[in-house]
Amino acid sequence: MAFKIIVVAAMLALASAGNIDMNMMQMMMNQMNQGGHAAPAPAQGGNCANGNCQVPANVDISAYMAEQQQAQQFEAQQTAAAIKAKFDAVMLEVTMKKHRYALSVMTEFTTMCSCLQSSVQIYQSMFVETAKAANMTDVVDLEVEAAKLPYEASSLKEAKERIFGGMLNSICTALGNYMTFAQQVESQITILTQQAGK
Numbered sequence: 736m737a738f739k740i741i742v743v744a745a746m747l748a749l750a751s752a753g754n755i756d757m758n759m760m761q762m763m764m765n766q767m768n769q770g771g772h773a774a775p776a777p778a779q780g781g782n783c784a785n786g787n788c789q790v791p792a793n794v795d796i797s798a799y800m801a802e803q804q805q806a807q808q809f810e811a812q813q814t815a816a817a818i819k820a821k822f823d824a825v826m827l828e829v830t831m832k833k834h835r836y837a838l839s840v841m842t843e844f845t846t847m848c849s850c851l852q853s854s855v856q857i858y859q860s861m862f863v864e865t866a867k868a869a870n871m872t873d874v875v876d877l878e879v880e881a882a883k884l885p886y887e888a889s890s891l892k893e894a895k896e897r898i899f900g901g902m903l904n905s906i907c908t909a910l911g912n913y914m915t916f917a918q919q920v921e922s923q924i925t926i927l928t929q930q931a932g933k
Contacts, residue, residue, distance in 0.1 A: 845914070
């Protein structure tokens with residue numbers, strides 16, 4: 736009996752010091768009262784509160800662990816699939832915006848070059864030819880100006896104008912070649928589609 740009192744006093748001292756929680760102390764008291772031969776209290780089934788996971792009673796531990804691991808893998812796969820789906824959606828949106836921007840730039844360049852070509856044709860046919868017929872010498876012939884190189888300019892301003900004009904001419908010429916090629920490809924696709932339908 737004296738031994739039990741000493742053990743109880745030691746447990747109360749440890750519990751008050753915070754080293755043993757009350758549930759552990761109660762379990763030890765129950766074991767002492769039953770002569771130390773009592774079976775441990777069954778663990779509550781499967782909840783993981785605060786990271787303290789308990790295995791349910793009467794369950795094969797290896798099967799339970801394998802089941803828990805499969806559940807975690809399934810959750811990880813579901814999370815990865817959700818993240819991948821969101822990423823793919825964002826990338827599709829970015830790609831579509833890139834394509835829209837590229838088409839907008841192409842449309843603007845095509846419009847600008849078409850307008851420029853029409854203006855040059857009107858200027859050359861109406862003003863330059865009329866000025867040549869009237870023997871005027873101060874008229875600017877754009878075809879002659881386009882052939883001049885920047886290093887032949889007499890001033891920095893004139894050199895910059897020739898560089899810009901040459902760049903614009905190169906862009907519009909390349910764009911015209913591309914449009915011609917695109918029309919040829921479209922006509923070939925139409926012909927091949929019609930032949931495949933027969």
